[in-house]
Amino acid sequence: MKKIFSSLLFASGLILSAQVGINTNAPKATLDVNGDLNLRSKIAVLDETDNTLSQGNNDQLLVSRGEGYTPIWKTLRIPEYEPNKFYLIFNNSFSDKQGIRFAYYEQPNTTTSRGALFTKGADINSLQGFKKIDGLSQTISVFSTQSKAYFQFETVVQADFNSNGSTDTSIDYACGIFVDDKLVNLRQRNLKAINSLYPFLTHNQIGIVENLSKGNHTVSVACSRLASYGDIYKNFAIGTNTSTNINGFIAQSSLKVDVYEVPEVFNPIIN
Incomplete structure (x- = not known):
């Protein structure tokens, strides 16, 4: 019984640390989805300023900061027009x-x-x-x-x-x-x-x-x-x-x- 329990713990550790592929046998990331992705609830990313999860504000975009950095929420910079100016x-x-x-x-x-x-x-x-x-x-x-x-x-x-x-x-x-x-x-x-x-x-x-x-x-x-x-x-x-x-x-x-x-x-x- 001890051997069986130890084997289960070892296998669980492999699963937790391995890359997971959906519709692919060769995942290239921690989670690799080869196909459509339908999100029914929310997306949250780590806010490194206070170590919390951030869901962003309405109309914001998720922008990559490059390899090794978490993405961040950004607002599309539309110029703020002043009235009565051309x-x-x-x-x-x-x-x-x-x-x-x-x-x-x-x-x-x-x-x-x-x-x-x-x-x-x-x-x-x-x-x-x-x-x-x-x-x-x-x-x-x-x-x-x-x-x-x-x-x-x-x-x-x-x-x-x-x-x-x-x-x-x-x-x-x-x-x-x-x-x-x-x-x-x-x-x-x-x-x-x-x-x-x-x-x-x-x-x-x-x-x-x-x-x-x-x-x-x-x-x-x-x-x-x-x-x-x-x-x-x-x-x-x-x-x-x-x-x-x-x-x-x-x-x-x-x-x-x-x-x-x-x-x-x-x-x-x-x-």
Whole structure:
């Protein structure tokens, strides 16, 4: 009987000190569960500051501190927004290497003054000759009724002009930034022939629109060839090249969008 009792104690000691595997014959931890784990009550970890078991607070996460250390409860650090202040909520950048091209016959024939034609909020369908740069048409998100959206557009413009002679040779063009196909910013410029072949210039444009409605919006960039002077039959391109002195990589377009908002939901920090 003594031998049987001693054997039972020895076997119990092995069980208490061994690794236990559920659905595995080769456990790799004190308790190794190979499958789903369903907890019906609570999780508690050792709090080394007072040697007690801690169940954490509501909405806290259990975070590992690395090998040899017990995990601890942590609060997800959501910034505590101050009322009536703007914060950067959305930002993204887009690029396009395809660009758009205009032949001489693609410029609009309009008698309306540009000052009357290009007004904030004008629908893109009412503006003749505008072509969208496809890769810059993207969706942005707004989460508050108080917002400021900033747009920074950059591209390269080129025409296949010969070197400048005695006659003024140039092209007027315009690029607009649109939100939901409504004009929010426009810039007009002129590309002029110079003393070398195939001139090009860098076009920069910054726009802003305030208090867009909450939800998703489509931002896009579109440009138009407005008028030609001198040798009017030259090709014109925006965001791509007309001639081999530059390439598509050099001429590509980019659009950066930053949306600042006054948040409507405030998340206090719980330590």
